[in-house]
Amino acid sequence: DSGVTQTPKHLITATGQRVTLRCSPRSGDLSVYWYQQSLDQGLQFLIQYYNGEERAKGNILERFSAQQFPDLHSELNLSSLELGDSALYFCASSTWDSSYEQYFGPGTRLTVT
Amino acid sequence: KNQVEQSPQSLIILEGKNCTLQCNYTVSPFSNLRWYKQDTGRGPVSLTIMTFSENTKSNGRYTATLDADTKQSSLHITASQLSDSASYICVVSRGSDYKLSFGAGTTVTVRA
Numbered sequence: 001d002s003g004v005t006q007t008p009k010h011l012i013t014a015t016g017q018r019v020t021l022r023c024s025p026r027s028g029d030l031s032v033y034w035y036q037q038s039l040d041q042g043l044q045f046l047i048q049y050y051n052g053e054e055r056a057k058g059n060i061l062e063r064f065s066a067q068q069f070p071d072l073h074s075e076l077n078l079s080s081l082e083l084g085d086s087a088l089y090f091c092a093s094s095t096w097d098s099s100y101e102q103y104f105g106p107g108t109r110l111t112v113t
Numbered sequence: 114k115n116q117v118e119q120s121p122q123s124l125i126i127l128e129g130k131n132c133t134l135q136c137n138y139t140v141s142p143f144s145n146l147r148w149y150k151q152d153t154g155r156g157p158v159s160l161t162i163m164t165f166s167e168n169t170k171s172n173g174r175y176t177a178t179l180d181a182d183t184k185q186s187s188l189h190i191t192a193s194q195l196s197d198s199a200s201y202i203c204v205v206s207r208g209s210d211y212k213l214s215f216g217a218g219t220t221v222t223v224r225a
Contacts, residue, residue, distance in 0.1 A: 002156065042217040043157070043202065056212060090156050097211050101147075104156030 003027065004105035006091050012111045018079040021108045025072055025093030031055065032074040033094075033102060034066055038087040049074055050097060081112045116140045117205050119216035126193055126223055134219045136186040136203035144208040148177050148188045151200045151218070160188070160201075193223045 003026035013019055025032050034046040036059075045058035049068035060066075063081075068074045078085060088109050092102040117138045126132045138146070145164045149157035161170045161177040163186070169178050174191045190197055203216040 002158070004156075043215050045213060045215070056210070088154070092156075101159055101162060104158070106156050107154070109154075 002103040002105060004091060004093050004103050006089075006105040006108050008108060009106070010109045010111075012113065013081060014113055015081055015083060017081050017112075018077065019081065019110065021076040021078070021089050021091075021110075023074045023076070023091030023093075023105060025074070025091075026103055029093035029095055029103070030072065031094045031097060031100075032068055032072070033092040034060075034074070034076050035090040035092065036087050037090060037107075038084075041087075043090070046076070055097070078110070083112050086110055086112045115217070116214040117203055117216040119201075119203050119219050121219060122217070123220040123222070126221065128193060128195060128223055128225050130193055132190050132193060132221065134188045134190075134201050134203075134221070136188070136205075136216055138184050138186070138203070138205045138214070140184075140205040140207050140214050142208035143181060143184075144206040144211060146177075146179055146186050146206070147204045148175070148186075149202040149204060150175075151202060153199070157202060190221070193221075195223050195225060197221060198223045 005024045030051045033048045035043045046060040048056040066076045088107045090107045091105045094100040094102045120135045147162045148160040151157040163179045176189045179186045200218040202218045
């Protein structure tokens with residue numbers, strides 16, 4: 001158990017819908033990262049937040065957005081969902097920035113039908 | 114072009130045998146290199162993290178090496194077990210902004 005929690009574990013929704021994925025980092029960690037992993041694909045970095053502020057952006061679509069709240073939990077919002085958005089979405093946290101060890105959550109499996 | 118290349122893409126080994134995975138990178142400047150193990154459908158778990166000054170690090174039956182001059186790393190698995198079946202991901206951190214570059218992973222299958 002990494003100490004990073006993600007909810008929900010599974011999510012099934014229809015195309016065109018909007019969903020919110022939630023992540024709680026390890027106690028004391030200030031950075032949160034979001035990753036997407038499609039079937040049989042590698043991890044794709046989406047976005048990083050540090051202490052409530054956006055720190056780095058990766059291959060995140062404009063239909064996707066995220067935020068980190070004062071209690072340091074983070075949410076990833078996915079809108080106008082397409083079939084291709086079906087994937088595992090992982091959250092990771094680290095003490096400070098990405099030079100530090102990252103701890104991954106168990107992931108949320110999103111299925112868009 | 115990906116800045117982190119891993120080989121082989123996949124391999125099958127018999128239980129009890131050793132294997133070595135390769136990671137070549139072009140990320141510069143270099144900060145650190147990590148190896149993660151990812152079981153199917155689970156989040157990656159860190160095996161080792163090495164900085165510029167470290168050229169070998171072990172974690173149980175896993176031993177990682179780093180040659181920062183040639184920008185190569187390897188992960189050696191000794192006396193493989195069925196539980197070693199997983200994807201192994203090499204991740205390199207850039208020194209200027211700590212941006213992470215991920216390799217595509219090597220899928221290891223250990224057979225009895």
